[in-house]
Amino acid sequence: MCTVRHHLSDGFAISARRYSEAAASLGRPGILQQDFIRQLGELEEAMRHSEAAFRALRKHINEHQCSAGYSNGREGRVQMNSTRAV
Numbered sequence: 224m225c226t227v228r229h230h231l232s233d234g235f236a237i238s239a240r241r242y243s244e245a246a247a248s249l250g251r252p253g254i255l256q257q258d259f260i261r262q263l264g265e266l267e268e269a270m271r272h273s274e275a276a277f278r279a280l281r282k283h284i285n286e287h288q289c290s291a292g293y294s295n296g297r298e299g300r301v302q303m304n305s306t307r308a309v
């Protein structure tokens with residue numbers, strides 16, 4: 224398990240949960256106008272945070288290719304075959 228990816232996906236999960244909670248709170252009945260405006264601002268903030276967290280995670284996966292080694296061990300098999308062929 225890639226610890227950087229683990230850390231980044233944790234951060235993304237936390238900010239995405241905040242985003243989701245902010246979105247849900249806008250739909251609550253009986254919300255005051257000033258609270259609604261404040262919560263709309265919080266929703267935008269949470270959205271930016273979760274987008275940034277997702278971009279960081281995506282960037283890491285692209286650059287590190289850390290998902291490649293965990294798929295099904297195909298890389299290892301290719302290496303074994305080429306060693307045998309030599």
Ligand SMILES: [Zn+2]
Pocket residue numbers: 225226227228283284287288289
């Ligand atoms: Zn990684």
